Amino acid sequence: MYKYLIVAFLSISLAACKKQHLKNTKLSGNVFGTSYVVIYDSNRDYQTQFDSLFFVLNTSLSTYQTNSDISKLNRNESNIVDAHFVNVFEASKEIYKSTEGVFDPTIGAVVNAWDFGPEGRIVNLDSLKIDSLMVSVGLDKVKRKEYTIFKPAATFIDFNAIAKGYGVDVIGEYLESQGVQNYLVEIGGEIRVKGENIEKQAHWKVGVENPNFDGTQSILKAITLKDEAMATSGTYRKFKTDKEGKRYAHIIDTRTGYPSKTSLLSISVLAADCMTADAYATAFKAMGIEKIKAFLKSKPELKVFLIFENENKELETLALNNFPAQ
Numbered sequence: 001m002y003k004y005l006i007v008a009f010l011s012i013s014l015a016a017c018k019k020q021h022l023k024n025t026k027l028s029g030n031v032f033g034t035s036y037v038v039i040y041d042s043n044r045d046y047q048t049q050f051d052s053l054f055f056v057l058n059t060s061l062s063t064y065q066t067n068s069d070i071s072k073l074n075r076n077e078s079n080i081v082d083a084h085f086v087n088v089f090e091a092s093k094e095i096y097k098s099t100e101g102v103f104d105p106t107i108g109a110v111v112n113a114w115d116f117g118p119e120g121r122i123v124n125l126d127s128l129k130i131d132s133l134m135v136s137v138g139l140d141k142v143k144r145k146e147y148t149i150f151k152p153a154a155t156f157i158d159f160n161a162i163a164k165g166y167g168v169d170v171i172g173e174y175l176e177s178q179g180v181q182n183y184l185v186e187i188g189g190e191i192r193v194k195g196e197n198i199e200k201q202a203h204w205k206v207g208v209e210n211p212n213f214d215g216t217q218s219i220l221k222a223i224t225l226k227d228e229a230m231a232t233s234g235t236y237r238k239f240k241t242d243k244e245g246k247r248y249a250h251i252i253d254t255r256t257g258y259p260s261k262t263s264l265l266s267i268s269v270l271a272a273d274c275m276t277a278d279a280y281a282t283a284f285k286a287m288g289i290e291k292i293k294a295f296l297k298s299k300p301e302l303k304v305f306l307i308f309e310n311e312n313k314e315l316e317t318l319a320l321n322n323f324p325a326q
Contacts, residue, residue: 022198022199022201023199024041025039025040025041025042025044025045027045027047031167032058032062032163032164032167032187035187035188036187036188037184038171038175038183038184039183040175040183041181041183041195041198042178044178046175050171053170059082061085061163069081069085070085070159073149073151074156079149080147080149081148081149082147083147085149086144086147088159088163088166088275089144090144091166091275091279092105092139092159092162095276095279095280096139096140098299099280099283101255102283103161103279103280103282104137104138105157105158106136106138106156106157106158107137107158108157108158109133109136109156110137110252112156113130114252114259130257130258135154138155141155142155161278161279161282162275162278164188165190165231165276165277165279166275166278168185168191168275168278169192169229169274169275171185172185172194175194176194181194182197184204184206189231189232190229190231190277190278191206191225191231191274192274193206193225193226193227193229195227202224203224204225204226205222205223205224207220207221207222208220208221208223208232208266208268208305209232209234209266210307211265211266211307211315220317221326223324223325223326224324224326225270228270228271229270229271229277230268230274231271231277231278232267232268232269232281233278233285234267254286260286262285262286262288263289263308263309264284264308265308266307267285267304267305267306267307268281268304268323269284269302269303270302270303270304271303276302277302284304284306289306289308289318292306292320293320296320296321302321303320303321303324304323305319305320306318306319
C-alpha cells in the first residue's frame with residue numbers, strides 16, 4: 001500500500017513540477033503601422049508564418065500599399081479582390097446595416113479631407129468640397145459578385161477601422177489550425193485570447209487604459225478574458241480644438257461629413273472575434289452614450305465599457321451588458 005502511495009505522490013509531484021516549468025513562446029514586431037505581440041503555449045516558432053500572413057493581409061487591405069487590392073480598387077485600376085477582402089467587406093456590410101450607416105468604410109475620403117493644422121486646430125474646409133465628397137459615401141453603393149467589386153468611381157474604401165481586428169483573428173485562427181489552444185494575440189491594442197496563460201495557470205489578464213491627453217500610458221482597470229476578443233477605440237489621442245477651445249474627436253458624422261463633438265473618451269468592446277469588436281468600438285465613438293445604451297439592448301453578445309467626461313469635466317465610467325468588473 002505504501003508503495004502505491006509513494007508512486008502516486010511522485011506522480012503528483014512530477015506533474016506539479018512540470019506545470020511550474022511550463023513556458024510560453026512570445027513573438028513580437030511591427031505591422032500595420034503599429035506593434036504586435038503573440039504569446040502561445042507551443043515551443044514552435046511561427047514567426048515566418050506570421051510574417052507571410054501579415055504580407056498577404058497588407059497586399060489585400062492596406063491603403064498605404066500602392067499595389068494592394070484596395071489601393072488599386074480605389075484608383076479604379078482593378079476591381080478583383082481576394083478572400084481576405086471579401087471577409088472584411090461582408091462583415092463591414094453587416095455592421096453598416098446594423099448601425100444604420102454609422103459604421104461606414106467609405107467615409108475615408110472625407111476623413112482625409114479634414115486636415116489637422118500644425119497646432120491641432122480645426123482647419124476650415126469648403127462646404128462644396130465636403131458636399132462633393134459625400135456624394136460617393138455609402139457602403140450600400142458598393143456591390144460584390146464573388147471576387148469582383150463594383151463601386152462608383154469616386155468612392156474611396158478604407159478598412160482601417162476593422163482590418164486590424166481582422167488581422168488579430170487571422171493570427172489566432174492560424175494558431176488554432178496548428179493545434180494551439182492557449183494564446184493571446186495583440187495588434188496595436190486589439191486583443192484576442194483563447195484558453196489560459198499556461199505560465200500563470202490562469203485566464204488571460206488585459207488592461208483598459210486611462211484616457212491620458214498627455215500621451216502617457218497607465219491602466220485604469222484589469223479584466224480577465226477567456227475565449228473572446230477586445231478592441232478599444234479612443235478619442236483622446238486624435239482630436240481638434242475650435243477657437244473656443246472645445247475638443248472635437250477625429251470622428252466624421254457619416255450623414256453630414258462634418259466632425260462630431262463627443263464626451264466619450266474611450267470605448268472598449270468585448271465580442272466573440274476581434275474584427276467585430278474593432279468595428280463596433282469605432283462605430284460607438286460616433287453614437288454617443290444614450291444611443292449606445294439603446295443599441296446594446298438588441299446586442300447582448302457585445303459587452304462595452306465607456307470612459308467619458310461629465311458636465312464638470314470629471315471622468316466617469318459605464319459598464320454595459322455585463323462588461324467584467326475585473
